[in-house]
Amino acid sequence: MTCEHCGRATGDPRSASNVEREIVLRIPERHFWLMRKTFHEMELKLGMHGLGELANTLKPYGKNFDQEFDVFRYFDDGAMAMASIGVTWGYRGVVLIGTMDARGRCPVHIDFTGEPGSRPRRMRMSDCATPEAADRFKAWFEDLQDRLAPPSGEAVGPDA
Template identity: 55%
Template sequence: MTKCPTCGAASPAANQTPQNSEAEIVLRIPERHFPLMRKTFREMEMKLGMYGLGELANTLKPYGAFFNKDFDKLRYFDDGALGMVMHGVTAGYPAAVRITEEDDKRFASPERGERVAVHVDFTFPDGRVKPMAVAEHATPEAAAWFTDYIADLCARLSPAEQNAVHHDTQESEALNGK
């Protein structure tokens, strides 16, 4: 057995695991990955619950809670599509929010109030515009908030002008849906 040079306490034998020595992982997740993490935690909670593993599902809740900022507005938007929007913005593709009437009128009712569809249109270097549907039934208030959110996001996360658009084949194919 060896002793700690600072306090003189005996350290455990090399082949013996000390008690209360659980490992811990600390993650720093960039804002552009928040939708992906939110989707991951929500889907895992749901799957674990469906498999009858409610205790494990509940264990995930505190970790997923970190990604619930602005949930009252973001709940109308698809996290997978938002993840792709983040990818497009950080890759340097100019993005513009387009709000249209709700595509499916079957869901319209006076109790629900007015709903709109929200798309993000990316402009490619050759001038083509690729639309991405991010919400089908958002409230007009959530859509207006989202417009400001994307404008702020583009201002903060778009690469510098000289690096504005990456011509990486994988990024272009991902945004083109290939």
């Protein structure tokens, strides 16, 4: 038989003070980039404040957010978070890949459309993506819109 509050087997000789619980987070895809930014910045901040042991404790959790690091390392996590959330609020965007510079890098922006007839709002995603990363980002963003955008005409934004 188990305790209805903590799930510990009744009659367990261990006291509640020395039984550690585990927290499991389920993070929706639209918040992936926000969590990635949070973990990586906290790891950096703790290290800068001389709390290396705490920073190292965060590393395994932050590693879970390093999917396709070779592509997305060129893109700003904050902009990625805003773009992902914007898509779920019903904003549509078009990825614009700029011209390549002398280093072989190119800027990447998204033009988001709002109300019909309004001017698109441009969001800078990267200043220095490789052409391959820019192309893969474009494919990722188009797929994200196809999967996460609400049905057209449905208001789901922050003011809905």
